[in-house]
Amino acid sequence: MTVFIIRRLIQALLVVFMMSVIVFFGVNIVGDPVYMLVSPDADQADIAAAISRLGLDRPIWEQYLLFLKGAAQGDLGNSFIFGEPALKLILHHMPATMELAFSALILAIVVGIPLGLYAGLYPDSRISKGIMAASIFGFSLPTFWVGLMLIMLFAVELRWVPATGRGDLGTFLGIQSSLFTLDGLSHIFLPALNLALLKISLAIRLTRAGVREAMGLDYVKYARAKGLSTRRIIFVHVMKNIMIPVVTVMGLEFGSLIGFSVVTETIFAWPGMGKLLIDAILQLDRPVVVAYLMIIVLFFVLINLVVDILYSILDPRVRLQDQGA
Amino acid sequence: MSAVLEVRGLKTHFFTHAGVVKAVDGVDFTISKGEIMGLVGESGSGKSITGFSIIGLIDPPGRIVEGSIKFNGEEIANAKEELLQNLRGNRISMIFQDPMMTLNPVLRVDTQMIEAILAHEPVSKQTAWERSRDALGLVGIPSPEERLRAYPHQLSGGMRQRVAIATAFLNKPDLIIADEPTTALDVTIQSQIIHEAQKLTKQTGTAMIWITHDLAVVAGLAERISVMYAGRIVEQGGIDDVIDRPLHPYTVGLLGSVPTANRRGKRLFQIEGMTPNMLALPKGCAFGPRCHAQTDACGQRPPVEDIDGRSLRCFNPQPAAEVVE
Amino acid sequence: MSDLVADTALDAATPPRVETPFQRFRAEFFESKIATIALAIFLIIVLLAVLAPWITPQNPYDLAQVSVMDGRLPPGSEAFDGYTMWLGSDGSGRDLYSAILYGLRISLTVGLASGVIALLIGMAIGLVAAYAGGRIEAIIMRIVDLQLSFPASLVALMMVAALGKGVDKIILALVIAQWAYYARTVRATALVERSKEYVEAAQCLGISRFRIVFRHILPNCMAPLIVVGTVQTASAISLEATLSFLGVGLPQTEPSIGVLIANGFEYMLSGRYWISVFPGLALLLTVVSINLVGDHLRDVLNPRLKK
Numbered sequence: 001m002t003v004f005i006i007r008r009l010i011q012a013l014l015v016v017f018m019m020s021v022i023v024f025f026g027v028n029i030v031g032d033p034v035y036m037l038v039s040p041d042a043d044q045a046d047i048a049a050a051i052s053r054l055g056l057d058r059p060i061w062e063q064y065l066l067f068l069k070g071a072a073q074g075d076l077g078n079s080f081i082f083g084e085p086a087l088k089l090i091l092h093h094m095p096a097t098m099e100l101a102f103s104a105l106i107l108a109i110v111v112g113i114p115l116g117l118y119a120g121l122y123p124d125s126r127i128s129k130g131i132m133a134a135s136i137f138g139f140s141l142p143t144f145w146v147g148l149m150l151i152m153l154f155a156v157e158l159r160w161v162p163a164t165g166r167g168d169l170g171t172f173l174g175i176q177s178s179l180f181t182l183d184g185l186s187h188i189f190l191p192a193l194n195l196a197l198l199k200i201s202l203a204i205r206l207t208r209a210g211v212r213e214a215m216g217l218d219y220v221k222y223a224r225a226k227g228l229s230t231r232r233i234i235f236v237h238v239m240k241n242i243m244i245p246v247v248t249v250m251g252l253e254f255g256s257l258i259g260f261s262v263v264t265e266t267i268f269a270w271p272g273m274g275k276l277l278i279d280a281i282l283q284l285d286r287p288v289v290v291a292y293l294m295i296i297v298l299f300f301v302l303i304n305l306v307v308d309i310l311y312s313i314l315d316p317r318v319r320l321q322d323q324g325a
Numbered sequence: 326m327s328a329v330l331e332v333r334g335l336k337t338h339f340f341t342h343a344g345v346v347k348a349v350d351g352v353d354f355t356i357s358k359g360e361i362m363g364l365v366g367e368s369g370s371g372k373s374i375t376g377f378s379i380i381g382l383i384d385p386p387g388r389i390v391e392g393s394i395k396f397n398g399e400e401i402a403n404a405k406e407e408l409l410q411n412l413r414g415n416r417i418s419m420i421f422q423d424p425m426m427t428l429n430p431v432l433r434v435d436t437q438m439i440e441a442i443l444a445h446e447p448v449s450k451q452t453a454w455e456r457s458r459d460a461l462g463l464v465g466i467p468s469p470e471e472r473l474r475a476y477p478h479q480l481s482g483g484m485r486q487r488v489a490i491a492t493a494f495l496n497k498p499d500l501i502i503a504d505e506p507t508t509a510l511d512v513t514i515q516s517q518i519i520h521e522a523q524k525l526t527k528q529t530g531t532a533m534i535w536i537t538h539d540l541a542v543v544a545g546l547a548e549r550i551s552v553m554y555a556g557r558i559v560e561q562g563g564i565d566d567v568i569d570r571p572l573h574p575y576t577v578g579l580l581g582s583v584p585t586a587n588r589r590g591k592r593l594f595q596i597e598g599m600t601p602n603m604l605a606l607p608k609g610c611a612f613g614p615r616c617h618a619q620t621d622a623c624g625q626r627p628p629v630e631d632i633d634g635r636s637l638r639c640f641n642p643q644p645a646a647e648v649v650e
Numbered sequence: 651m652s653d654l655v656a657d658t659a660l661d662a663a664t665p666p667r668v669e670t671p672f673q674r675f676r677a678e679f680f681e682s683k684i685a686t687i688a689l690a691i692f693l694i695i696v697l698l699a700v701l702a703p704w705i706t707p708q709n710p711y712d713l714a715q716v717s718v719m720d721g722r723l724p725p726g727s728e729a730f731d732g733y734t735m736w737l738g739s740d741g742s743g744r745d746l747y748s749a750i751l752y753g754l755r756i757s758l759t760v761g762l763a764s765g766v767i768a769l770l771i772g773m774a775i776g777l778v779a780a781y782a783g784g785r786i787e788a789i790i791m792r793i794v795d796l797q798l799s800f801p802a803s804l805v806a807l808m809m810v811a812a813l814g815k816g817v818d819k820i821i822l823a824l825v826i827a828q829w830a831y832y833a834r835t836v837r838a839t840a841l842v843e844r845s846k847e848y849v850e851a852a853q854c855l856g857i858s859r860f861r862i863v864f865r866h867i868l869p870n871c872m873a874p875l876i877v878v879g880t881v882q883t884a885s886a887i888s889l890e891a892t893l894s895f896l897g898v899g900l901p902q903t904e905p906s907i908g909v910l911i912a913n914g915f916e917y918m919l920s921g922r923y924w925i926s927v928f929p930g931l932a933l934l935l936t937v938v939s940i941n942l943v944g945d946h947l948r949d950v951l952n953p954r955l956k957k
Binding site for chain 1: 410
């Protein structure tokens with residue numbers, strides 16, 4: 001087990017390093033931020049001063065080495081626009097994004113798995129067919145358009161919940177989050193639902209496919225032959241088998257939720273790091289873009305790592321293989 | 326001897342969109358307390374479906390359309406699910422072909438054994454655990470405490486089948502249906518398993534239906550034998566009578582195709598043709614087209630005849646001398 | 651056991667029809683009403699987009715034909731020039747019906763172009779991996795796996811962050827985001843095919859790797875590639891719209907459906923829903939119809955793949 005974790009850690013570090021090269025050089029090839037930051041009537045000397053202040057006059061590989069050296073010390077450069085450390089900016093916006101992604105994930109699991117279970121157990125019922133049709137739409141509809149429709153329906157027409165922004169913060173167990181106030185919950189409902197729709201569909205499909213497969217397998221027939229109650233067969237024998245792939249996939253999807261939150265945050269003016277990224281791209285604020293991408297890469301690598309380890313704990317077969325190795 | 330199980334005119338049909346498959350089409354037999362009956366036939370002959378019909382585990386599109394199944398005098402064909410669930414694993418147990426597929430891979434052996442007891446008896450978990458341990462000891466598993474903690478994949482194939490047999494005997498059932506329990510095992514393990522099963526039925530007075538395609542297995546185990554072909558029992562009788570003097574041409578063919586030591590060098594007999602298409606059975610005797618003794622009379626469906634305490638569905642019983650060597 | 655019975659049943663039910671695989675495929679495809687309707691809708695959309703200059707009342711990007719007087723008119727209003735704006739007009743007075751058809755041209759071009767290019771590149775890389783085997787294959791598949799561990803939307807976003815705006819750049823970003831799906835598909839087929847005995851037999855006979863790859867692996871990849879291709883094209887169209895909506899995709903001078911929706915966004919809170927909703931519905935119909943066709947294609951093609 002330890003060997004397994006160490007091996008995966010080394011792989012993860014390699015990935016992060018590779019991505020840092022790609023991201024840094026990629027982002028630095030386009031555009032010239034100087035002209036965005038220096039007033040149009042500035043003279044040549046002003047521009048030169050700005051360039052050397054921002055370190056843009058050095059060769060790009062030297063810029064990269066500086067970036068790497070800084071990154072190792074937790075310094076990803078200063079934002080051109082805000083003049084603050086990029087990392088600090090992102091960390092400041094991170095809780096809002098995490099809160100949103102977490103809510104969406106919970107929503108997806110709480111709504112998607114029971115619906116998928118139902119659709120898998122009664123594949124021919126009308127309700128199941130309705131659930132499956134809805135899930136195809138959930139997959140096909142572009143997130144941003146659904147977001148617009150949600151705002152139009154619930155915020156503009158029905159006026160049930162506010163359309164944009166994050167609500168009041170509350171503190172619980174030392175954690176500050178808008179999930180702990182009523183105002184906060186009313187603000188997060190729409191964006192969380194918007195972000196969750198795709199994952200709800202995914203959870204429905206995964207669970208349904210898993211249930212249908214498992215119900216036809218011999219171990220379910222055997223469990224029935226032992227005279228077990230339907231409830232025990234479904235919730236112990238079937239669910240325990242299904243939860244392994246579903247948990248794995250849903251866990252991996254947490255990263256993509258954070259990625260997708262870029263769209264949702266922009267629509268709902270949610271002050272998270274996704275909105276920060278879009279603003280930074282539009283304003284050519286390279287350090288912030290690079291820092292965001294690095295954080296995201298780190299995140300994905302971390303999530304993959306955690307899911308792998310969780311998986312090996314959940315599935316006794318994987319666990320054993322590893323003990324043997 | 327009182328009859329544990331009495332099956333009369335059982336018909337189980339599958340209503341597929343391609344047509345009605347008469348998987349079991351008029352089967353009669355009786356099993357007394359403690360008796361072992363071999364149910365022999367090719368794959369697709371309906372022998373497993375017969376077993377599943379008794380235990381009430383026929384899933385749509387199949388169902389029992391006709392006939393009676395009396396268990397200890399009580400009618401259980403198409404009985405209420407609660408009644409059947411109470412019988413299953415309690416009074417009637419089942420052992421499946423492939424223990425790799427039937428034991429749930431993500432649940433430990435103890436969980437899967439204990440639940441079989443708790444489903445039918447209000448005993449403490451501790452008691453159930455002790456009974457499971459003792460049952461494993463009875464089927465010749467060394468250090469049963471350790472095996473109880475194992476997951477199925479940590480056990481060998483023979484060990485897993487022993488677990489399945491121990492589980493089947495847990496609640497001291499009146500009848501065990503064993504569906505090809507040794508087909509997936511090595512020959513040496515096979516004979517050990519057969520020996521264990523035989524010993525246990527003797528000790529507990531449990532009756533058993535041993536479903537197999539392998540005549541050799543049945544010869545050393547069963548007291549009576551029923552040979553199935555295309556959904557019907559074509560010949561039934563005491564094991565020695567049938568093996569020594571088969572009457573039905575199909576039984577003759579089956580016996581002829583068993584490779585035995587004393588026939589070395591001679592060509593093995595083979596039954597001509599293919600297993601019948603269950604959707605388009607011949608009008609009369611289903612074996613007719615493959616039968617070397619076919620006559621005009623075979624265009625009619627042969628009725629069940631009783632000859633010397635055996636029953637037979639054939640117009641042309643084979644004389645002893647004509648056994649094909 | 652019951653499966654076995656059903657299998658024999660099925661075999662017996664299908665009388666030996668003499669028809670080409672394509673005929674059978676066609677018959678099976680049109681068996682589904684939903685897929686047939688979806689295909690029809692998609693073809694109509696393509697036709698409308700292609701014919702846009704001849705069937706729209708105005709060219710929304712010819713300034714001479716657009717009048718600011720017509721701005722933000724609700725659906726069914728009469729334009730300054732006398733024709734009826736059935737879907738209303740946008741903030742700068744463009745007839746939405748015309749703008750949507752012109753927008754579809756751009757969206758479909760981007761989606762199909764990136765889909766085809768990604769398919770060709772992904773297929774080529776997958777085949778190279780299958781052909782070369784060994785270390786090269788391992789390295790290629792590592793990169794594919796690595797990229798697939800990130801969602802395509804995020805990769806595309808990273809790319810536009812690096813590349814900037816424009817039709818060519820967005821196509822490039824989508825290709826980079828999607829090639830790996832095709833490569834994985836080819837490689838999955840290659841793995842299946844290579845494990846079959848005839849390939850081993852062919853190798854023993856000294857038949858070249860090249861021949862094995864192109865005669866056996868490539869033809870077997872076509873069906874899954876088509877399925878992946880439809881789904882990925884739909885997702886490319888949707889992704890382009892998303893990026894354009896966020897303002898990091900296509901510029902205002904290349905108004906795809908996504909740009910139109912973004913332009914309407916600001917009017918939405920004031921109740922002028924149509925500026926965003928109608929382009930959105932057009933996008934929806936396009937993406938959903940392609941997905942439904944793809945879904946059904948998978949069902950029709952899959953059983954044969956498994957055989």
